Amino acid sequence: MAFLKQIFTLFSLTLIMSSASAQVIGGMNFKLEKLYMDEKYEDVAYKGISMIENDKYKKDPEIYLYIAMAWYEISQMNDEEMKEEYPKALRDAFKYAAKFVKKDRDGVWYTDNADFFEELKKAGIAEANQWIGDPKKMRNAVSSYKYMTKAIPDDWNLLFYKGVLEYMNRNVGQAERDIALAMTNLIKLYEDPKYRASKASKPVLEGGMIEWSDIMMEQNYADSAKKTINWAIQFFPESEKVAAKAAALK
Numbered sequence: 001m002a003f004l005k006q007i008f009t010l011f012s013l014t015l016i017m018s019s020a021s022a023q024v025i026g027g028m029n030f031k032l033e034k035l036y037m038d039e040k041y042e043d044v045a046y047k048g049i050s051m052i053e054n055d056k057y058k059k060d061p062e063i064y065l066y067i068a069m070a071w072y073e074i075s076q077m078n079d080e081e082m083k084e085e086y087p088k089a090l091r092d093a094f095k096y097a098a099k100f101v102k103k104d105r106d107g108v109w110y111t112d113n114a115d116f117f118e119e120l121k122k123a124g125i126a127e128a129n130q131w132i133g134d135p136k137k138m139r140n141a142v143s144s145y146k147y148m149t150k151a152i153p154d155d156w157n158l159l160f161y162k163g164v165l166e167y168m169n170r171n172v173g174q175a176e177r178d179i180a181l182a183m184t185n186l187i188k189l190y191e192d193p194k195y196r197a198s199k200a201s202k203p204v205l206e207g208g209m210i211e212w213s214d215i216m217m218e219q220n221y222a223d224s225a226k227k228t229i230n231w232a233i234q235f236f237p238e239s240e241k242v243a244a245k246a247a248a249l250k
Contacts, residue, residue, distance in 0.1 A: 024065050025112040032066045044070035045092075061109045064100035065116075068093045068151075072120055090123055097151035117152055121200035124148040128165075138169045155198055156182040156189070157205035164208045167215060179212065183231070190235055206236050210245050217249070225249060 023033045035044045048067035051057040074082060075089035086092075097120060104110050110117070128144035131137035145162035152158060163178030186205070189195045197205070209232040216225035226249050232242045 024062055024069065024109075026109065027062050027066070029060075029062050029066065032063065036066060036070065039073075041070040041073045045074070059103055061100050061103035064096050064103055065109060065113060068096040068100055068120075069116060071096060072116075072123065075123065090127055091147055093120060094124060094147035094151040098147075101151065101153065118198060118200045121148065121152060121155070121158070121198065125200065125204060132165070135168075138165065141165050142169050142171075155201050156185045157198060157201035157208075160186065160212075161204045161208035164211050164215070167212075186235070187231070206232070206239055206242065209235070210241060213245060213249065222249075 023036050027033055032044055032048060035047065045067050048063050048070065051063050052060070052067075057063055071086075071089045071093035074086050075093060077083070082089075097117070101110065124144055124147065128141045128148075131141040131144070142162065142165045145158060145165055148158050149155070149162055159178050160182035163175045163182060166172075166178060167175035189197075209228055213225040213228045213232075216222070216228060229242065229246045229249055232239070233246055236242045
């Protein structure tokens with residue numbers, strides 16, 4: 001668990017230094033763009049929500065993306081009043097990002113705005129980190145990952161770690177389903193030499209596989225633990241921590 005804490009501390013520092021301030025790439029809604037570039041994020045969120053209640057705009061992925069980006073920016077503000085007024089801003093960012101994904105059927109907007117989703121992942125991972133390690137608040141950490149996996153359903157790193165957290169939260173059946181689905185897709189991805197994992201969530205998978213092997217050992221499933229680490233070696237051939245865990249399991 002200490003390994004993951006180190007990773008998430010780095011994420012938190014990164015969040016302080018970065019911001020997804022650029023407007024929607026490829027966007028055509030100039031009114032929302034102007035409000036966004038003027039940093040009127042509340043206006044963007046509320047105007048966007050009002051727009052999608054209209055049949056004319058309810059299927060427009062750009063508007064949902066602007067709403068998600070606005071809530072994200074609000075969540076990152078270093079302003080106590082804003083934090084008090086919008087305590088669920090980051091959750092709302094994921095909520096509207098999930099709605100955006102459903103509207104973006106061809107995935108073009110998602111691909112063009114991949115940098116924003118990387119920043120969103122970092123924020124979600126950092127949020128979840130504050131609860132990881134506290135059994136009384138594990139449900140909050142699981143909830144954070146649920147929001148992330150709905151908003152970014154193609155990131156199997158996140159789903160794998162959600163499975164680990166589900167297990168820690170005593171939801172064994174869901175944990176096994178998440179991890180099995182994640183591994184099926186991860187194995188396929190890593191077979192492609194051109195595949196490049198998300199920089200934001202790759203460390204989550206690395207730490208998560210180590211955590212999962214520990215859990216398997218605790219449950220006396222030595223073969224499953226070794227199998228997990230053998231895959232981790234293939235995914236992270238240069239990881240000293242994975243190599244050390246593999247050596248310990250021999």
